[in-house]
Amino acid sequence: MNIKTAFSVESDIREAVADIRQQLGGFEAEMLVFFASSVFDPERAARLMGDAFPHTVTFGCSTAGEIVSGRMLTHSVVAMAFNRDSLKGVKVEVLENITTGNPVDKAFDAFERHFQTPPAAMDRKKYLGILLIDGLSGAEERVIDRIGDLTNINIAGGSAGDDLKFSATHVYANGKSYTNAAVLAVLEPAGPFSFIKTQSFSPLPQKLLVTKVNEAKREILEFNHKPGAIAYAEAVGTSVADAPTRFMSNPVGLVFEGDPYVLSPQRIMGDSMHFCCAVKEGMELNLLESTDIIADTKKALEAARSELAGISGIIAFNCILRTMELRQKGLSDTYGELFAGVPTIGFSTYGEQFIGHLNQTAVMIAFH
Amino acid sequence: MAGNIKRLIDTIITQRAHGDKILEGTVKIKLILKGIDPKNYTAQSDDDPVVMGKLQEMIDEYKLNAEG
Numbered sequence: 001m002n003i004k005t006a007f008s009v010e011s012d013i014r015e016a017v018a019d020i021r022q023q024l025g026g027f028e029a030e031m032l033v034f035f036a037s038s039v040f041d042p043e044r045a046a047r048l049m050g051d052a053f054p055h056t057v058t059f060g061c062s063t064a065g066e067i068v069s070g071r072m073l074t075h076s077v078v079a080m081a082f083n084r085d086s087l088k089g090v091k092v093e094v095l096e097n098i099t100t101g102n103p104v105d106k107a108f109d110a111f112e113r114h115f116q117t118p119p120a121a122m123d124r125k126k127y128l129g130i131l132l133i134d135g136l137s138g139a140e141e142r143v144i145d146r147i148g149d150l151t152n153i154n155i156a157g158g159s160a161g162d163d164l165k166f167s168a169t170h171v172y173a174n175g176k177s178y179t180n181a182a183v184l185a186v187l188e189p190a191g192p193f194s195f196i197k198t199q200s201f202s203p204l205p206q207k208l209l210v211t212k213v214n215e216a217k218r219e220i221l222e223f224n225h226k227p228g229a230i231a232y233a234e235a236v237g238t239s240v241a242d243a244p245t246r247f248m249s250n251p252v253g254l255v256f257e258g259d260p261y262v263l264s265p266q267r268i269m270g271d272s273m274h275f276c277c278a279v280k281e282g283m284e285l286n287l288l289e290s291t292d293i294i295a296d297t298k299k300a301l302e303a304a305r306s307e308l309a310g311i312s313g314i315i316a317f318n319c320i321l322r323t324m325e326l327r328q329k330g331l332s333d334t335y336g337e338l339f340a341g342v343p344t345i346g347f348s349t350y351g352e353q354f355i356g357h358l359n360q361t362a363v364m365i366a367f368h
Numbered sequence: 369m370a371g372n373i374k375r376l377i378d379t380i381i382t383q384r385a386h387g388d389k390i391l392e393g394t395v396k397i398k399l400i401l402k403g404i405d406p407k408n409y410t411a412q413s414d415d416d417p418v419v420m421g422k423l424q425e426m427i428d429e430y431k432l433n434a435e436g
Contacts, residue, residue, distance in 0.1 A: 120430070120431075124388075124390075124391065141401075145398075145401065145402070148398045149426075149429060149430070152384065152385075152391055152394070154394075254397075254400055254401070256393070256396065256397050256400065257393065261397070261401075280401070280402070280403035281403060282403050282404075282405070283400070283403065283405070284405065355394055355397050355398060355401070356397070356398075356401040
């Protein structure tokens, strides 16, 4: 086995790290990705994981819940280790000051030096990226947009969480914890890999053209030249007062060749709507309706399994809104079981990244 | 003048994707997320200078050949 997972539900971070170290004993990890509940002190979690694996590239982030092969967890640490037979190369860069600076270009200079290939020339079938980003920074769009300008390789990632406290989220790299930052890892896996983007929504015919926004505040002032909240309420067929009750089951989405890129409303303020991600003027969005999260995810996993002729590891970035829906419907165990038998780690995110910054989506990397 | 927005969009898609159909889709989504939806522009579309400016900036940034 060239990819190995471990997890711990020990309540003390020192014991949790020791538990994971013991489970991975004898496994020569080149890279270790870990996701740790926000109940753990971030500085200690990062330092202890770095200390426990001194010859391994370690990175991770805080979460709003964790996923490990076959189970959805809370208050735990989950980890996935890759040995040399599964990974030809990896380079991790910390992007600091993401809200106002432009650390992406500098990171890609480092990737170019490491892999001896200009970012624009990197082969998407040979390299991939993992992005873990401060989930309260509001900077996801500018970071992923800049990454997309520089390279054609696919980046999958998640916004770090803090168990719905919305106080502080953290990313970790090589023994340190950071806020207002992102960790970007470029990997050269030894075997084939694939990406899964699954969301349990189908487009409805109602169109919402974004005609006025405050992009920095992720606020839609107008849809279809009408106040945003009124236009949304009309589209779902309810009143503005009742519209928030429809947010979970009727978000909006950019629909490209039938595939929705989900953008979730967060709240109504006056006549405008705040979203969990930024929207640009001129975007034509469709109202979406929810479908079966278990069936859709199962189908997406089966498609990836078939494409890769078997999966030896999955890293999953699962939107916290999906996790909440699963909890509300009593389906958390059923969802976790979809990943049984495949080494899997993941976490409940405050946003997902794949080409753009998304909501109510599960983005996964599947390794052959 | 008309059609130059579509020409610039096609330049970006063609030169960034190098014939890779999946990459063509990815480049189109990136453009949509930047507020420029390729399906909204045809050879008859008016040359909106604001949109053309954004596309030209991308072409310069990506070091593409604007002549196609």
